[in-house]
Amino acid sequence: MELLEELYEAVLTGDFFTTPDLTRRGLDEGFAPQALIDDAMIPAMAEAGRLFEEEDYFVPELLSSGRAIKASLEILHPLLRAGNAEYVGKVVIGTVQGDLHDIGKSLVAVMMQGAGFDVIDLGTDVSPSEVVAAIEEHKPDVVALSALLTTTMLAMPRTIDAIVDAGLRDQVQVLLGGAPMNEKTAKEFGGDGYADNANAAVRLALELVGAS
Ligand code: B12
Incomplete structure (x- = not known):
């Protein structure tokens, strides 16, 4: 499975143990932090929301998906912060x-x-x-x-x-x-x-x- 797909699946299934590893692997493979967010994590959260609406997912699943994203963001945070510098x-x-x-x-x-x-x-x-x-x-x-x-x-x-x-x-x-x-x-x-x-x-x- 391609990395973005794996990250998408991990967020969707709320696998917060795996998302940090996948995030590090994505960065090693040359993905921009923004691409990992925009092309895997946000679409996965949107799908989790859709499943919640259809009553296939409930609050615990959403919480796990949220935790999975946050575990990943902790790794991306310093990189995104370093993106620019001058105080605006x-x-x-x-x-x-x-x-x-x-x-x-x-x-x-x-x-x-x-x-x-x-x-x-x-x-x-x-x-x-x-x-x-x-x-x-x-x-x-x-x-x-x-x-x-x-x-x-x-x-x-x-x-x-x-x-x-x-x-x-x-x-x-x-x-x-x-x-x-x-x-x-x-x-x-x-x-x-x-x-x-x-x-x-x-x-x-x-x-x-x-x-x-
Ligand atoms: C994850 C989630 C949860 C998690 C939140 C975990 C967390 N740590 O945040 C948990 C499980 C706690 C949760 C709880 C509830 N949730 Co909820 N949740 C969601 C879900 C699936 C995803 C939200 C999300 O994180 N999206 C991903 C992020 C990246 O997108 P975003 O938040 O929209 O943010 C982007 C933009 O909006 C914008 N943006 C956001 N903020 C700001 C601020 C500024 C200034 C600007 C300019 C832009 C901006 O930029 C962001 C990045 O691009 C949504 C469904 C959905 N598709 O939105 C339901 C949803 C929001 N939840 C819903 C509901 C009903 C609830 C509960 C009431 C469920 C319950 N029965 O308990 C509770 C309410 C708890 C509370 N008091 O807040 C409903 C709301 C319905 C409504 N119209 O009011 C939704 C829409 C699901 C649904 N379809 O029914 N939820």
Whole structure:
């Protein structure tokens, strides 16, 4: 089996013992880190999601697939970070309140670091007041919020309202993303931009800080 196929299968079956080895082998064989993510891991996670919808997969399977990706990302992280160097700005990123999905958010965070951003990752289930506190403490150029559930995406406008109430809205650009989001919803929620993948998120963040 070809390496990308093997990695795809390992993520899909949640084999988190094997994904680090396959990732190292892929790098040795000359695959770019981004290719391992885009051509094996993300499609495998999408298939896991499809199987979940069809009730062939349940939460434990999704958790294992998520763990398999994260084990791989730990190896790719330093490589993606080293991709670029010059400092372009600071980003505070997190998954919104009530939402525990962190794979997409972590990918965006790593890619932003690779592009020269200093990234403060607040993790998952981040409340509006935690975002406000992080803006006050870190003074970022960009706040990036992720949501994967149609219910939790409603925490985005609540978070933006809290930023407005704290008098900080004109100090940050707010980027919104995650599977249930789109350009129109992001605007309605009061965001400054939306992107549907990590590469586009980086391009947009660079534009927003005037570094593109
Ligand atoms: C893995 C997964 C889980 C794992 C998460 C593990 C982890 N560590 O993250 C676990 C098992 C914990 C989980 C739990 C649940 N999940 Co879930 N999960 C998924 C699944 C299969 C994949 C998500 C994923 O990681 N995708 C891969 C990444 C790379 O893609 P991404 O997140 O979309 O991110 C990309 C872009 O969106 C974008 N992006 C992401 N964030 C940001 C932020 C910014 C600022 C920008 C610009 C861009 C951006 O860039 C990323 C990289 O390209 C999706 C199905 C799917 N196909 O999306 C369901 C899905 C999101 N889950 C779902 C559900 C229902 C649940 C549960 C409620 C299930 C349950 N009954 O308990 C719980 C909720 C828990 C909670 N409170 O959050 C539903 C949501 C339905 C809905 N419309 O609301 C989905 C869509 C599955 C389905 N089809 O039913 N889940």
